[in-house]
Amino acid sequence: MDPSHREAALKTTALAATLLFAHGQTTERTVIAAERLGRALGITVRVLPYWGEITVEIEGTPISQIVPAKPLGVDMGRVLAVTTVIDQVCDGTLPSDAAHSALISASRLPPASTARFTLFAALGAASLGVIFGALEATILLLIAASAAIGALARRWLSGFSANPLVQPLCAALIAGIVAAAAGRSGLPAISLVAFCPCMVLVPGPHILNGAIDLARTRMALGIARLAYAAVIVVLICAGLLCGFAAVGAELATTGSTRPVPLAVDVIAAGCAVASFGAFFSMPWLLLPFPIAVGMFAHAVRWALVVVAGESAATGTLVSCMLVGIIVTPVVDRLHLPFAALAFSAVVSMMPGFFLFNAAAGLVELVSIGPSAPASLLTGIAANGVTAFLIIMAMTVGLILPRMLFDRFSSARQQSR
Known part of the structure; x- marks a missing residue:
């Protein structure tokens, strides 16, 4: 895998983990979903959540990404939208290069009126x-x-x-x-x-x-x-x-x-x-x-x-x-x-x-x-x-x- 594709896959996986973690998903399910998305994107990752940040590492390499994340909110609509994107990528119905933009759209869903x-x-x-x-x-x-x-x-x-x-x-x-x-x-x-x-x-x-x-x-x-x-x-x-x-x-x-x-x-x-x-x-x-x-x-x-x-x-x-x-x-x-x-x-x-x-x-x-x-x-x-x-x-x-x-x-x- 070329470095640019690996970096994009890592960035997308970290974004998915951050959105799930910040909007009320349990820690275990956040880790499982993010690792599953990483495999679908061609990388094997470890997700390490902490209060205030999430670290996503590519196994077997020194490459990692640390993103700020605090589990302060609960938004079931956004969690459902993010997991839908992950399912679509894993099932092959959503191209890998479109996953990041789809996750961005999910993060912008409005809360209840x-x-x-x-x-x-x-x-x-x-x-x-x-x-x-x-x-x-x-x-x-x-x-x-x-x-x-x-x-x-x-x-x-x-x-x-x-x-x-x-x-x-x-x-x-x-x-x-x-x-x-x-x-x-x-x-x-x-x-x-x-x-x-x-x-x-x-x-x-x-x-x-x-x-x-x-x-x-x-x-x-x-x-x-x-x-x-x-x-x-x-x-x-x-x-x-x-x-x-x-x-x-x-x-x-x-x-x-x-x-x-x-x-x-x-x-x-x-x-x-x-x-x-x-x-x-x-x-x-x-x-x-x-x-x-x-x-x-x-x-x-x-x-x-x-x-x-x-x-x-x-x-x-x-x-x-x-x-x-x-x-x-x-x-x-x-x-x-x-x-x-x-x-x-x-x-x-x-x-x-x-x-x-x-x-x-x-x-x-x-x-x-x-x-x-x-x-x-x-x-x-x-x-x-x-x-x-x-x-x-x-x-x-x-x-x-x-x-x-x-x-x-x-x-x-x-x-x-």
Whole structure:
């Protein structure tokens, strides 16, 4: 192979790896897809992803390319477009010299429109309000309006700053201001008005991708992903509490929510799944699948928690394992990012209510000081531990089928 062709093939392979990595594909699938593309282009490469860059090396030579890449976003439309280009090159339906320009076109696909993004942010936040027991029309409209304003602010800020931390901070600040103002007006369920618009900001795919990297012993990358997700959660809490402080109010902790009827719970879960499909720029034709899976999973969780009397963590673990079993072969078949699709299906199970309750309790503890009642301390501990257990249950439940499926697929390929 002449040097110019080898250099072009390396450049194309590095571009494909960068696009997949930056838009939410799991690290393992990014490496597999890029190495597969390299072979189709006539080179054998090793792909080494790190936080901040990807190194693509041609095996047996000192030739390599280092490209900047940070896995900050989730865009299923772009991931699908990139994997389609890779499939076409590998199948011979797309000429090798046209692959680079096709990947550039895939990288320029627009995200979900502002109208869709805003509408589904409002729908998702209101749906989470229903799941947590807010059935009053006034409260749901207020939750939806707060989330819609936050979504518009996020899109507006994206045109001024590429920093991904600014958007959730400002959206949470808006949610805090709206909830605090509503509380001064005497409206009930203010905690849900504050929490629900913030729950749609929780970076679930980054948590799952980080956990998968840790499970595959990519320790540095996994820790970096989880640290990024943790920073976003901290900023969401900070923005929410600052919003209350700006209005001169305090966000008090609230008790556990009452369960809603099964039909209401399942329909609301489906709406929440649809909203996150919009956040992740999921093509419309793919949206029914995660909605159906999410509704099924939530029905299972509702039966385990409400009927069988199991804990929220146990119900979440079983439901997420079922989602992982159903979703894993589908995402491999369609070359979709596992973390984004799986998280979309179980987003309504995220323990945002407990996380934000614990944060509110900590602020209340600091303001009261040594005279704080013991019940406040136990409430903070209970909310924090519950949130941790549910997150662990979601993570293990989703990635365990993923890991087992990969192990089975590798063993089957080796036997062949």
